[in-house]
Amino acid sequence: MKTNGILTLTTDFSDDIYVGQMKGVIVSINPEARIIDLTHRIKSFGILEAAFFISQVCPTFPPGTVHIVVIDPGVGTKRRGIILLTDRHFYIGPDNGIFHFVKKIENLKKVVEIDMNLFKDACFTFHGRDIFAPVGAYLSSGRKMEEFGKIVDKDTIVSLSLPEGCIIYIDAFGNIITNIKKEFFYGDKLIIKYGNKKVKATFARTFSEVKEGEYVVLRGSSGYLEVDKNKSSAADELAAKTGEKISISRAS
Amino acid sequence: MKTNGILTLTTDFSDDIYVGQMKGVIVSINPEARIIDLTHRIKSFGILEAAFFISQVCPTFPPGTVHIVVIDPGVGTKRRGIILLTDRHFYIGPDNGIFHFVKKIENLKKVVEIDMNLFKDACFTFHGRDIFAPVGAYLSSGRKMEEFGKIVDKDTIVSLSLPEGCIIYIDAFGNIITNIKKEFFYGDKLIIKYGNKKVKATFARTFSEVKEGEYVVLRGSSGYLEVDKNKSSAADELAAKTGEKISISRAS
Amino acid sequence: MKTNGILTLTTDFSDDIYVGQMKGVIVSINPEARIIDLTHRIKSFGILEAAFFISQVCPTFPPGTVHIVVIDPGVGTKRRGIILLTDRHFYIGPDNGIFHFVKKIENLKKVVEIDMNLFKDACFTFHGRDIFAPVGAYLSSGRKMEEFGKIVDKDTIVSLSLPEGCIIYIDAFGNIITNIKKEFFYGDKLIIKYGNKKVKATFARTFSEVKEGEYVVLRGSSGYLEVDKNKSSAADELAAKTGEKISISRAS
CATH class of the missing domain: 2.40.30.90 (Bacterial fluorinating enzyme like)
Incomplete structure (x- = not known):
């Protein structure tokens, strides 16, 4: 699937400098990118909240939209960064459960684990600006997802373990x-x-x-x-x- | 008047999923639409506040802008959805008083009552995403306002009944x-x-x-x-x- | 340097009408302008906070971006409005210290003091909408910074006087x-x-x-x-x- 030039942002950064920095990085790489804010007010580290939020909002966008999702309490640990391609959209973010509902609603086609060695200068504590935003910008400008890491088994994506009624x-x-x-x-x-x-x-x-x-x-x-x-x-x-x-x- | 590709959004949805859903619906219908957020923090159900807000902000936009305004406590009741064409802009939203000041400041040219039968799958409780956003997106992509319902008397638009000094x-x-x-x-x-x-x-x-x-x-x-x-x-x-x-x- | 069509906004206007009015004024002058919100939630009159904020965020944008910064407790007094050209960007706003860090990080090329006589109808208390937004929009549409006032000495820009450890x-x-x-x-x-x-x-x-x-x-x-x-x-x-x-x- 081709990207359509639209990138959406969902984060827990609230009013801090990080939202603006991600936008600056994106338009520096792809000046034609059309950035759409979904929310920056997911509760801090609210993985479950974010997982539900994007499952309700992202599917309303046209095919080929790139969704960047940064709720990332585990940044700096060994958690993976991934790119998901479904039958409709691209999703980029940490593999920590935020894609729990999206992968049930849309049809998973391909998953790439982002190769951190491609981003050696990335700040240890802020992959949103230094990895996920650039990857999204490059995808939206026509680069292929396989350029950013190796394809991994779709079944390895982290699910949330939720009690049956919650x-x-x-x-x-x-x-x-x-x-x-x-x-x-x-x-x-x-x-x-x-x-x-x-x-x-x-x-x-x-x-x-x-x-x-x-x-x-x-x-x-x-x-x-x-x-x-x-x-x-x-x-x-x-x-x-x-x-x-x-x-x-x-x-x- | 022709639309100019710009759509503005004014709602009381705050940080919830509904803002993102409206944006997704709009760019799905008109990928070229340029969406501009005015505010999503009108006080819940604040019709008077919204009426004043849009009367101060919307007139600063260029001719042909489409303004979508969703403060809609009466959704699901018999209140009408309308499209207003003034001498400068298009306004779309519930006919509940939110256009009280705009219709005094700008020159009303034509009003269409949106035909709900055109939107049979609309969620009973969320016309913002299912009716007003699509109508705005279609207008911005060149469709005529008359395609969305019958022309009604301009004098039937709801005014707020405000005490003389308030x-x-x-x-x-x-x-x-x-x-x-x-x-x-x-x-x-x-x-x-x-x-x-x-x-x-x-x-x-x-x-x-x-x-x-x-x-x-x-x-x-x-x-x-x-x-x-x-x-x-x-x-x-x-x-x-x-x-x-x-x-x-x-x-x- | 040529402008690249991108304008960013940084203000302390929060959720009020002023943000939307600035956007309306900008797209009325330059319908092609691409407006990007950095934040509207700088603490009221928070000059130091804004100075640091823009020094961290604005440099991430591509060369030729126009940054409008309106934290302006002194509006209506004799403080100057200025346009800064650095080796990378244009900055527009009141000369009250908000450019303290930016002028250390980027290389100052030219400074223009905005001639208030060009904006005789400007509201006494709101230069954001009536002066800074129009100047930004005109620059982004190709007008030269010298058209808006006389070039002044770069060393006259207001610095903040900060204690050594603060x-x-x-x-x-x-x-x-x-x-x-x-x-x-x-x-x-x-x-x-x-x-x-x-x-x-x-x-x-x-x-x-x-x-x-x-x-x-x-x-x-x-x-x-x-x-x-x-x-x-x-x-x-x-x-x-x-x-x-x-x-x-x-x-x-």
Whole structure:
């Protein structure tokens, strides 16, 4: 697949100098690159959050887009840097679990482990600027992914080990997205258990089917169940945290 | 008027996945689109704030710019989605009052009510990604606004019902912008009443004409009066809130 | 040097209307301009912070980039607006110290003092939108810097007067960057004094050479010493503030 000139950036760098430096490096290598910010406010070191975020956002981009993802608590250790080619996009970043959901949603075609020897001057603690940004810029300007390292087995990409029922994302409205796929009937009365909390909810099509302040369970676009409250934040109410166990079952 | 390839985005989505999804949808439809972020940090559901914001920012763009504005507490209800063509720009968003000031400042030429049947797969709760972003992208790639619904009476666009003297915006420095247009002489001593608070101020050309910590009333670029404090936040001091009544009168 | 069509923006405007207005003004003058946000979250009036920020970020951009920098507490006073041409880039902004580090890192070629009479309609309190943005847009579209004012002596550009050992920047991880350039040997035991606090540290190549929670002193990419803690925030622990004195010496 050919790159289309668009590069997206997803990081946990917030307002620091690193975002600007990555952009400078990219347009220095490929002045025609079209950089699109997805977010720089992933929670620091929030691998699970980033994994879900990119799985929801990156697939909306056109084929041949290059997605650079830098949430990298392990920089400086032996974790690999990789380039993923799926049936639609290129992804570049550390192999630490951030591609957990993307590799389920899109069809993995090829994976390259980035050869660190090609980047001998890279700062020990900042591969975002010194490795991932340049690799993305070179790909977007027509270089081949095989030029940056050897092809490795697709099955070696790091997966996250998540408990069967757990919270994978909390959105800006306080809705709790889980990795639970159970089947219920619309109108079913449910019990949600989180930590030592236990609340009642209704399985519905939209949150407006319950009264204000009541819990509702919906099936999200990804097929996973999510827990909302009508007009307030379910996450605040339950003090919910990403990565923690949660259960949803029919009220008896 | 022809579109010029520039699309701006104004939303209350903050750091969530929705901003990135809108961008992905836009460049998937029109790979040449030039997306410019205005802000994604309008206060949640802040219709009045957004209405003032876009009236101050969008007119600075060149003719033919497409402005997508998604502050949409009523999504999923019967509120309309509309396309506005003024003498300078295209505006797309929910018809809930966000175009209150723009339609006074620019000259309304044509309004189309977006036909929801054209977007049957649209997510019930997210028209930003599924309707407004695609419509904007199609317009920017040369499609006509009439292709997206029927032309409706310009006078049917929702206005906000604001009290005669009220706060319409609070800026980052804590300056309070009102919708008051009264005439005073420079140097006039004034009384500002807000809630049960009553403070003295001076009518002046710039805030540097009063001492640090004193209140000053200026006429803003839009002709409206604004209440500032020299080197501190008038809004914090008065605990001012957007939408609330305020009065400014000559001290007797 | 020719401009390359890229304009970067660095401001302290946060989420207010001013960022969008600058962008609108720029693309109205030069529709082909490629605007890249560096940050809009420099601390209000944070001249030292901005000076360090741009010295780290702007040099990563390709030759001919135009950098607009608006941290401007003195707007409305007699401070000058200037255009700097270095051996690599154009910089535009108020002459208040924000170019302190850039003029040491890059080679100053020419400085123009912007003639305010060319911008008679400029808002008294907002030169970012009314002067610096238009000047940047005109430069990027091929106009010469001499068209905007007279050439002035390079040595008249405002420098910051910093104490010999002081904190010039605190990054998002709480690392403290100083303007100290002393030489030590790796492994040296050091004493850091800040205010009435006194802590022990080790001089090392990377923060992973000390235990979690221990202080480490590294030499940053700019040659300056920085004070970090492994896995926590040195700045929080020391309640460090930009501009304050700090000392680093060998433990006896």
